[in-house]
Amino acid sequence: MTWSSTGSFLIPFPVPGSALTSTRGTYVIGALIGDGQYGSVYECSGPFDQVYALKMLRPANKPYQVVKEEWSREMLRLESFRHPNIVYIHDAFEVNYLFYLALERCDTSLRALLGAPFQPPLLLELARQLLMTLQYLHDNGVVHADLHAGNVLISQLDHRPLVKLTDFGVAHQLDGVTRWFRPQVANPKILVPELVTAGYTTTQSDLYQLGLLMYQMHTGQPAIDVNVAYEEITRQIAEGTPRQKAEALGTPLSQVIAKLLRRRDAYRYHSARDVWDDLRQLRWA
Numbered sequence: 001m002t003w004s005s006t007g008s009f010l011i012p013f014p015v016p017g018s019a020l021t022s023t024r025g026t027y028v029i030g031a032l033i034g035d036g037q038y039g040s041v042y043e044c045s046g047p048f049d050q051v052y053a054l055k056m057l058r059p060a061n062k063p064y065q066v067v068k069e070e071w072s073r074e075m076l077r078l079e080s081f082r083h084p085n086i087v088y089i090h091d092a093f094e095v096n097y098l099f100y101l102a103l104e105r106c107d108t109s110l111r112a113l114l115g116a117p118f119q120p121p122l123l124l125e126l127a128r129q130l131l132m133t134l135q136y137l138h139d140n141g142v143v144h145a146d147l148h149a150g151n152v153l154i155s156q157l158d159h160r161p162l163v164k165l166t167d168f169g170v171a172h173q174l175d176g177v178t179r180w181f182r183p184q185v186a187n188p189k190i191l192v193p194e195l196v197t198a199g200y201t202t203t204q205s206d207l208y209q210l211g212l213l214m215y216q217m218h219t220g221q222p223a224i225d226v227n228v229a230y231e232e233i234t235r236q237i238a239e240g241t242p243r244q245k246a247e248a249l250g251t252p253l254s255q256v257i258a259k260l261l262r263r264r265d266a267y268r269y270h271s272a273r274d275v276w277d278d279l280r281q282l283r284w285a
């Protein structure tokens with residue numbers, strides 16, 4: 001049995017075969033799909049034998065009340081969205097001091113597909129769906145702020161790939177302002193220039209993160225080397241290395257990616273819609 005330390009008490013994590021009951025019925029835990037920084041995701045079977053991805057928020061030594069607030073925020077946010085490219089939430093519940101979200105089970109994540117250059121039609125289709133999703137979020141004043149390849153899930157992989165954006169634990173409601181001043185983040189996967197140099201995030205930060213994803217889909221390589229010290233990562237970002245790498249590619253798509261990766265958020269595309277206006281006109285050799 002796996003044990004977790006949450007401050008003063010030890011709480012057992014669920015194991016395959018165990019059952020968890022919410023007001024909507026019983027969920028039987030299956031295999032662990034994966035672990036992230038803030039959660040563990042299990043395959044599970046729901047009250048009508050449907051398959052879900054059950055995300056358990058990892059207590060990670062945070063006080064009970066803090067974890068509960070994070071879970072509640074993510075649940076309310078997911079419940080408020082109605083978009084075909086945002087992962088669907090079916091249930092949310094607490095069992096034995098642990099918090100769960102029963103989510104639509106997707107086939108894979110973008111992270112699992114990266115490693116070699118994507119064929120242009122696939123890249124364009126994934127970018128189109130991500131742009132449509134970001135425009136929806138930004139129109140509703142929400143910054144995702146955690147747009148890395150592990151959070152871009154994909155369904156119907158064998159048929160017509162359907163993007164499902166997930167993980168709104170960090171997402172922020174801008175409430176009329178354009179900049180969200182926030183504590184520095186430790187996760188190099190989600191750093192953006194304005195956060196590194198001025199301590200804020202904006203809707204255009206999501207476009208920068210999309211630029212990083214598109215660069216990697218286009219080349220098979222990350223635009224930022226994250227296997228180095230944190231200071232070196234922030235230096236690459238502050239000095240504009242990703243944009244320079246994109247420009248050096250010299251392909252039609254690379255010009256769009258380079259504009260997404262501009263250091264100054266004001267010089268990037270102003271909206272996801274503007275990005276698609278350029279992308280749809282690209283001609284591939």
Ligand SMILES: Nc1ncnc2c1ncn2[C@@H]1O[C@H](COP(=O)(O)OP(=O)(O)OP(=O)(O)O)[C@@H](O)[C@H]1O
Nearest residue numbers: 034035036037038039041053103104105106109150
């Ligand atoms: N609804 C889902 N369907 C299928 N797989 C999922 C689903 N949600 C998450 N996963 C997978 O579970 C794993 C863990 O996800 P989680 O969101 O906890 O962390 P992460 O995205 O890997 O990293 P981080 O915590 O840094 O964001 C990932 O491999 C992710 O692709």
